[in-house]
Amino acid sequence: MTxxxxxxxxxxxxxxxxxxxGAQAPLAKVKLGVLKLTSSxxxxxxxxxxxxxxxxxxxxxxxxxxxxxxxxxxxxxDIPVGATGxxxxxxxxxxxxxxxxxxxxKGREWPNHNLTALVVRKDLYDAGARSMRDLKGKxxxxxxxxxTFHYNVGRYLEKDGLAAGDVELVPLxxxxxxxxxxxxxxxxxxxxxxxxxxxxxxxxxxxxxxxTGDTFPWQIATVMYSDAFAKNRVLAVAFMKGYVKSSRHYxxxxxxxxxxxxxxxxxxxxxxxxxxxxxxIRKGFPYQDRDGRLMPGDVARQIAWWHAQKLVKTPxxxxxxxxxxxxxxxxxxxx
Amino acid sequence: xxxxxxSARAHLLVRREHPVARIAGLIGLFVLWELLTRTxxxxxxxxxxxxxxxxxxxxxxxxxxxxxxxxxxxxxxxxGFGLGALAGIAxxxxxxxxxxxxxxxxxxxxxxxxxxxxxxLPLLILWLxxxxxxxxxxxxxGVFFPMAINTYTGVRHADPLLIRAAVSFGAGRxxxxxxxxxxxxxxxxxxxxxxxxxxxxxxxxAAEMIAASSGIGFLVLNAQNLMETTKLMxxxxxxxxxxxASHWLLTRLERVAIPWKADA
Numbered sequence: 001m002t003x004x005x006x007x008x009x010x011x012x013x014x015x016x017x018x019x020x021x022g023a024q025a026p027l028a029k030v031k032l033g034v035l036k037l038t039s040s041x042x043x044x045x046x047x048x049x050x051x052x053x054x055x056x057x058x059x060x061x062x063x064x065x066x067x068x069x070x071x072x073x074x075x076x077x078d079i080p081v082g083a084t085g086x087x088x089x090x091x092x093x094x095x096x097x098x099x100x101x102x103x104x105x106k107g108r109e110w111p112n113h114n115l116t117a118l119v120v121r122k123d124l125y126d127a128g129a130r131s132m133r134d135l136k137g138k139x140x141x142x143x144x145x146x147x148t149f150h151y152n153v154g155r156y157l158e159k160d161g162l163a164a165g166d167v168e169l170v171p172l173x174x175x176x177x178x179x180x181x182x183x184x185x186x187x188x189x190x191x192x193x194x195x196x197x198x199x200x201x202x203x204x205x206x207x208x209x210x211x212t213g214d215t216f217p218w219q220i221a222t223v224m225y226s227d228a229f230a231k232n233r234v235l236a237v238a239f240m241k242g243y244v245k246s247s248r249h250y251x252x253x254x255x256x257x258x259x260x261x262x263x264x265x266x267x268x269x270x271x272x273x274x275x276x277x278x279x280x281i282r283k284g285f286p287y288q289d290r291d292g293r294l295m296p297g298d299v300a301r302q303i304a305w306w307h308a309q310k311l312v313k314t315p316x317x318x319x320x321x322x323x324x325x326x327x328x329x330x331x332x333x334x335x
Numbered sequence: 336x337x338x339x340x341x342s343a344r345a346h347l348l349v350r351r352e353h354p355v356a357r358i359a360g361l362i363g364l365f366v367l368w369e370l371l372t373r374t375x376x377x378x379x380x381x382x383x384x385x386x387x388x389x390x391x392x393x394x395x396x397x398x399x400x401x402x403x404x405x406x407x408x409x410x411x412x413x414x415g416f417g418l419g420a421l422a423g424i425a426x427x428x429x430x431x432x433x434x435x436x437x438x439x440x441x442x443x444x445x446x447x448x449x450x451x452x453x454x455x456l457p458l459l460i461l462w463l464x465x466x467x468x469x470x471x472x473x474x475x476x477g478v479f480f481p482m483a484i485n486t487y488t489g490v491r492h493a494d495p496l497l498i499r500a501a502v503s504f505g506a507g508r509x510x511x512x513x514x515x516x517x518x519x520x521x522x523x524x525x526x527x528x529x530x531x532x533x534x535x536x537x538x539x540x541a542a543e544m545i546a547a548s549s550g551i552g553f554l555v556l557n558a559q560n561l562m563e564t565t566k567l568m569x570x571x572x573x574x575x576x577x578x579x580a581s582h583w584l585l586t587r588l589e590r591v592a593i594p595w596k597a598d599a
Contacts, residue, residue: 098381171560
């Protein structure tokens with residue numbers, strides 16, 4: 001493993017020393033853990049357009065089913081780079097003594113960008129349920145305790161001046177199970193994400209009462225490095241250079257415009273990797289910073305919240321888990 | 336050259352108990368585990384030390400969290416195991432005693448028995464919902480089959496000599512079942528109960544990992560989601576203790592119910 005890393009570093013060094021002519025040098029393979037969702041579009045784009053290869057990195061996409069396994073794979077060293085949501089489990093890995101580094105933005109809850117939402121059962125909506133206050137004492141389905149959805153519900157409650165104990169959280173493990181539970185009336189509302197939100201509304205089972213991005217913007221997903229990869233400075237910065245290029249393309253083609261051939265190209269690339277229908281993909285592109293910068297102070301805010309909920313034992317300092325130096329170095333190279 | 340006396344070789348026939356070695360083995364395992372984690376080779380995230388697990392367990396006991404999980408799980412097991420065992424014994428007896436029921440029941444049981452009960456869990460959730468009913472039902476099913484099959488085998492293997500003797504002494508059908516068939520099936524019934532206890536623990540954890548918010552299975556899954564490895568180990572230790580306790584309890588019960596099998 002280490003031997004391979006050393007060889008990779010040498011290859012990249014050689015590539016940089018060789019200058020532009022180094023394009024023929026072998027590429028450094030890097031496993032990249034992602035979810036098979038629209039929110040991974042920026043990474044699919046970088047792979048398909050060859051932005052990473054321009055800087056000597058050849059990412060090999062590894063698909064995961066949920067955010068937590070990506071964090072575990074980063075901790076165990078199975079993958080050097082991962083891109084997914086920030087969970088209490090991730091913070092606990094670092095509390096437990098294994099380093100993982102949050103290095104760049106990969107998706108924010110942002111006004112006018114639908115990503116996650118709270119969907120309440122239609123009959124309760126018809127009876128007047130419009131806010132968390134109306135859901136006091138009700139059952140709210142989430143994927144897991146400690147997930148981004150759990151965080152969402154906690155923040156919805158705070159926004160309405162309520163406490164965590166004012167609703168009953170029901171962990172159902174997977175997003176499809178949330179839809180089933182709401183349809184079967186086993187829960188009163190679900191904290192879920194696109195495309196499941198659209199499906200619930202289309203089938204008349206539920207009505208969205210909170211769009212997370214409109215209520216409180218936050219840094220929901222990031223790019224993360226394993227500690228070993230972060231120590232391989234040259235390769236880690238090279239990956240970030242490709243990511244910045246891809247992120248800018250994504251921002252200009254998708255977020256700045258909402259249609260056109262450049263937009264359609266990203267939709268097609270995303271459809272190829274996720275197998276989802278283009279119509280669903282169009283609705284589900286999350287917002288992220290053009291340069292991949294993290295929302296300042298948001299990771300610290302999240303850790304403080306989880307710590308207050310007693311789900312993260314020790315309050316981590318942001319410097320122990322966030323390292324934007326790779327991004328800054330990449331941005332200096334391509335202003 | 337004379338062979339040693341028979342008494343000198345008699346020790347070969349005795350299987351000694353070695354109580355010290357028994358305990359030393361367990362303690363050795365814990366000491367080795369603790370040392371391994373102290374060296375720092377394995378990060379505590381992947382393997383927490385036994386003392387940390389113990390500390391976490393005590394803390395959870397104080398906060399009442401542990402009691403809630405254990406009580407919820409025990410309720411599910413007690414209900415599922417009880418229902419499954421009763422139904423299994425009843426069906427096993429019926430099929431074993433009456434030839435018509437044998438003709439109907441044996442193929443049905445043979446066809447449904449091999450299905451892994453965990454595979455039925457999604458179906459049970461569809462039918463009974465994500466609440467208590469589906470969890471209890473899957474345990475009931477898991478316990479029912481070994482109980483029914485063992486009871487049936489026990490009844491069928493009742494000593495024909497005893498049956499003939501009872502009949503010639505004027506025993507009726509009911510009396511035959513109660514006084515000959517059931518007692519001779521008891522060792523098999525208890526073997527079934529022990530098998531069922533193991534199965535019910537397995538199914539309990541599986542059921543609690545889908546849509547539960549309390550119970551030991553939930554504790555383990557939730558600890559995994561939150562990457563709280565120490566709590567996860569507490570859950571695993573609890574399951575191990577639960578398995579030991581149920582086996583001990585059933586062995587005790589067996590000695591009371593089958594005094595003639597005291598050597599077992």
